[in-house]
Amino acid sequence: MSAPIQKSAAKTRAATQVVTGNRLTDGVVVYLDSAGGWSERLNDARVVEGAEALEAALAAGKAAEAAQVVVEAYPIDVKREPDGLRALRVREDIRARGPSVRVDLERPLGA
Amino acid sequence: MTPPVAATTAVQAFDDIEILDRPGAAPQPARSRDHLRRVPDPEPATSRPDPEGPLWRNGRFETDEWTMTAEDEAVGEGPAILPLERFLAERDGLGHRNAPLGVLVAAGESLSELIPHLTRVTLVVLSFPKFSDGRSMSTARLLRERHGFGGEIRATGDVLIDQMPLMRRCGVDSFDVQNPVTRKQLAAGKWPDVPFYLQPVGSSQQDEVAAGKRPWARRRAEAPRQAAE
Amino acid sequence: MYRYDEFDHDFVRARVAQFADQVERRLSGELTEDQFKPLRLMNGVYLQLHAYMLRIAVPYGTLSAKQMRMLAQIARKYDRGYGHFTTRQNLQFNWPALKDVPAILADLASVEMHALQTSGNCIRNVTSDHFAGAAADEVADxxxxxxxxxxxxxxxxxxxxxxxxxxxxxxxxxxxxxxxxxxxxxxxxxxxxxxxxxxxxxxxxxxxxxxxxxxxxxxxxxxxxxxxxxxxxxxxxxxxxxxxxxxxxxxxxxxxxxxxxxxxxxxxxxxxxxxxxxxxxxxxxxxxxxxxxFAAPELAEKPARSGAFEAAKADSREFTAFAENNVSPHKAPGYGIVTVSLKPIGGIPGDASAEQMEVVADLAERYSQSEIRVSHEQNLVLPHVALDDMPALYATLAEHGLATGNAGLVTDIIACPGLDYCALANARSINIAQDLSNRFGSPERQEEIGELSIKISGCINACGHHHVGHIGLLGVDKRGEEVYQITLGGSADETAAVGTLVGPGFKTDEVGDAVETVVDTYLKLREGPDENFLAAVRRLGQKPFKEALYGAA
Structure with missing residues (x-):
């Protein structure tokens, strides 16, 4: 059985993070956005810096779990690049973009 | 069809699954379970219905008249449960008691030393340390099927509703239910069983009848609703 | 094939009803994820990286054409048009929505299928020989x-x-x-x-x-x-x-x-x-x-030798490769067991599109008594095909990318879904399989190498059977990087053996060269084409391969 939360949280150490989870109804990857909603696109994510901001974002994640919006909200490391955000771990990069072996199923990252 | 415990085991109204009631499927007698040994009154007479009681038994919550004997405590006057090891150590000194005796068997604990003294016991409590720990399922079956234990077998520990129908087929007839969600669901009449079985167990605490041509297929007999009184 | 009777139907329907109720309670918030997880797992529902995953049991790898059609229909209606056949002879859908799972299970039940016990600490799908009921060498079915x-x-x-x-x-x-x-x-x-x-x-x-x-x-x-x-x-x-x-x-x-x-x-x-x-x-x-x-189908009597089959072999190299590698001896003279390769060169091992599933279903109906098998090697099998029908069957398979004549060869690679899909994985598997398939893909090279099984797992759980691959690859995560360890000498047949780790792992862009080095070393040192890779490794031990990979100590 998977334990994605612990796996990812333990390795969180970059300066910037976003909070992600899978949507309850269909399992689709979503990110907490600035408006407090959940977007399918990584570039819509609310980027947090520092322990306090992360805590607040995680609290929003917990609330979304309780409200049956997402399953297992957890933080991931991201980096700002010229063309947008990039998830640092391979696993999260694949979650953001879709399976690397199916370009036809690639997910848009958003503007 | 003389399941000895069925007389006291009421079957709930299984409202959640209705496909049971097929016309024309006349119940066939399942294998007899009269090999189960008679024991002294398996149920302390004072046990009574109580929605707040800890035990799910006879299709309802009941009070628990038994006392779990703590490690440094003397065995009390009333119905008393002792951990297996202590029961074995003190059994000679317990001969004078009139009140019923129960034994707590931990998950995976061997029954071999208890078996010769099983006739002195009216209750065996089996622990389920986690819902995912199925060792006591085997122990319950062995008690009923192999050793003919006809007394009460009680599940305690992490007892959740989704395991309860399986526990009952393995021989458990009372449940110490602490989990609030499970309590709520039981009270609401839920019993998440798939009432078609592919294992001919000799331990089930509900009436089961042979189903179809296969020698190992069973289905639940019609619920004797009046028995819930 | 086994057919459900009324009891079996009642059983599966009751189970579907039970799970539908549980899904509803989860979606309404009555059940938390912690409470729901063991229940969904018992019904084959995982939560993977991108979505839920539904693992459907294919008991002992036997499917009817009708069942295969239903799988295709589900792939189209509820998934993204494809499915993945696994090393447990099961089928996984990678994209079902939780809210749709009860409907999918009901559709499955209508063709006597289910997803029961495809997860959890219980007795899982019982597997069997994918040639069962057809193989010339079996004692009984x-x-x-x-x-x-x-x-x-x-x-x-x-x-x-x-x-x-x-x-x-x-x-x-x-x-x-x-x-x-x-x-x-x-x-x-x-x-x-x-x-x-x-x-x-x-x-x-x-x-x-x-x-x-x-x-x-x-x-x-x-x-x-x-x-x-x-x-x-x-x-x-x-x-x-x-x-x-x-x-x-x-x-x-x-x-x-x-x-x-x-x-x-x-x-x-x-x-x-x-x-x-x-x-x-x-x-x-x-x-x-x-x-x-499971009574053997009544097959029309045929002479052992088929003129049409032999003529097609004489005509085409591709067909010859297919006939030699993908057609196995049947009990009945004049018939063969066909392995339908789900390992096109450079493709994703075990994946089949809805269209391909339907093609296989059609072919099963036309040529194979409506029977299909799934192999643990992630291929499909048409168990009862007359040799006379092979050329026509082959032509249709070829039209749909299903005629690769590589069964048992180096490109018949087993790979788990790996980090492209799986929440447990530490590294990708499929991309490595694709790379190796492309490297070894030419028919001449494959024939030269002969029988060789490469098996790739993206984590230690070994769904890709790497321990028993002649060459096994295990993906691990080394400080955020995907690294692959190579084992040699594993075997999954009656001489079953666990492979031995040959040395330190290789990065994604190195592992293809490393495997080529291993294969080249074998080709150089083998006693002849009759000594296959496994036999050579057993004779030579690890040393020459180690030296070729890492230099003499």
């Missing part, structure tokens, strides 16, 4: 016994909360095509000196973190005692298997720590008691009744 075990293990009250998952495999030939000795219980159907059917029983095989080959605990178990003996093994395991550490909870560890002799004694003692209760003896007429479902 093993599937009736697999079906009996499937039924008996379904929602077993005593054995649904085992220390860990539990896998059974039944085969019926000396040549093991189903990796039987890597299962928790392996059963080999055989005849004794009196000609009676029974089983050699193997216990304690498994892959994962601590790979082990199963030990034989019984040389001959009468067929009527099949369930009684399996129950005895299960009970010993349920009561005594370790529950303190999930990595040591499989029966292989219990066998290892208890000792084969002692565990055999315990099993036999328990078996003697189970026999006394006399609840599980299989009546002969019941075995016959189940066996009747």
């Amino acid at each position: 093993p599937r009736p016994y697999a079906e009996i075990l499937r039924q008996w293990s379904s929602i077993h009250p005593e054995f649904s909360f085992l220390p860990r998952k539990f896998k059974l495999c039944v085969i019926a030939a000396e040549h093991d095509r189903a990796a039987m000795q890597t299962h928790d219980i392996g059963l080999q159907l055989k005849r004794n000196a009196e000609g009676e059917l029974g089983f050699a029983v193997f216990v304690g095989g498994g892959q994962g973190r601590t790979p082990m080959i199963a030990h034989k605990v019984r040389d001959f178990l009468p067929e009527e005692d099949l369930l009684a003996y399996v129950e005895a093994i299960m009970r010993v395991y349920n009561l005594h298997g370790r529950r303190d550490n999930k990595f040591k909870a499989r029966i292989k560890i219990l066998v290892h720590e208890t000792g084969v002799e002692e565990i055999t004694r315990q099993i036999e003692a328990e078996f003697a008691e189970v026999l006394k209760a006399d609840l599980l003896r299989l009546p002969e007429d019941e075995i016959d009744r189940i066996r009747a479902y």
Whole structure:
């Protein structure tokens, strides 16, 4: 059985993070956005810096779990690049973009 | 069809699954379970219905008249449960008691030393340390099927509703239910069983009848609703 | 094939109704994820990286054309137009929405399928030889016994909360095509000196973190005692298997720590008691009744040699490769068993599109008595094809990318979904399989290399069977980077063996070269084309491969 939360949280150490989870109804990857909603696109994510901001974002994640919006909200490391955000771990990069072996199923990252 | 415990085991109204009631499927007698040994009154007479009681038994919550004997405590006057090891150590000194005796068997604990003294016991409590720990399922079956234990077998520990129908087929007839969600669901009449079985167990605490041509297929007999009184 | 009777239908319908209720309670918030997770797993629903995943049981790898069509329909309606056949002979959909799962299960139930016990610490889908019922070398069809075990293990009250998952495999030939000795219980159907059917029983095989080959605990178990003996093994395991550490909870560890002799004694003692209760003896007429479902199809009599088949071979190199590698001997003269490769060069091992599923269903109806098999090697099988029909069958397969003549060759790679899909994975598997397939893809090179199995797992759980690959690759995560360890000399057949780690791992862009180095070393050192890779590794040991990969020490 998977334990994605612990796996990812333990390795969180970059300066910037976003909070992600899978949507309850269909399992689709979503990110907490600035408006407090959940977007399918990584570039819509609310980027947090520092322990306090992360805590607040995680609290929003917990609330979304309780409200049956997402399953297992957890933080991931991201980096700002010229063309947008990039998830640092391979696993999260694949979650953001879709399976690397199916370009036809690639997910848009958003503007 | 003389399941000895069925007389006291009421079957709930299984409202959640209705496909049971097929016309024309006349119940066939399942294998007899009269090999189960008679024991002294398996149920302390004072046990009574109580929605707040800890035990799910006879299709309802009941009070628990038994006392779990703590490690440094003397065995009390009333119905008393002792951990297996202590029961074995003190059994000679317990001969004078009139009140019923129960034994707590931990998950995976061997029954071999208890078996010769099983006739002195009216209750065996089996622990389920986690819902995912199925060792006591085997122990319950062995008690009923192999050793003919006809007394009460009680599940305690992490007892959740989704395991309860399986526990009952393995021989458990009372449940110490602490989990609030499970309590709520039981009270609401839920019993998440798939009432078609592919294992001919000799331990089930509900009436089961042979189903179809296969020698190992069973289905639940019609619920004797009046028995819930 | 087995057909559900009214009881089976009632059983599966009740289970679907039960799970539909649980899904509703989850979506409404009555159940938390923690409460729901064990329930969904019992119904084959995982939450993976991108979405939920539904694992559907294909009992002992046998499918009808009708069932395959339903899988295609589900792929289109509820998924993204494809599915993935697994090393457990099952099918996984990668994208179903949770809210749709009850409807999918109802559709499956309508064609006598389900997703029961495809996860969780219970008795999983019973696997078998994918050539069962057709193979020239089998003693009898093993599937009736697999079906009996499937039924008996379904929602077993005593054995649904085992220390860990539990896998059974039944085969019926000396040549093991189903990796039987890597299962928790392996059963080999055989005849004794009196000609009676029974089983050699193997216990304690498994892959994962601590790979082990199963030990034989019984040389001959009468067929009527099949369930009684399996129950005895299960009970010993349920009561005594370790529950303190999930990595040591499989029966292989219990066998290892208890000792084969002692565990055999315990099993036999328990078996003697189970026999006394006399609840599980299989009546002969019941075995016959189940066996009747699997009666060999009535095939029109044919001469052993087919002119059309031979002519097509003379005509085309591709067809010759297909005929030599993908057509296996059938019981009946003039017929062959066709392996439909799901390993196109550069493709994703085990994936099939909805359209391909329908093509295979059509072909099964036209040429193979409506029967299809799924192999643990992640290919499909059409078990009863007349040699005369092979050219036409081949032509249709080729139109749909299903005619790659590479069964058993270096590009017939087993790979788990890996980090592209799986929440447990540490590294990708599919991209490595694709790279290797492209490197070795030319027909000439494959023929030159001959029989060679490469198996790739993206984590230590070993769904890609890397331990028993002639060449095994295990993906690990080294400080955020995907690294692949190479093992050599594993085998999944009757000479089952766990491969040996050859040395430090290789990065994604190095591992292809490393495997080529291993293969080139074999080609250089083999005694001739008759000495296949495995035989050469067994003769040569690791040393020459080590030196080729890492330089002389």
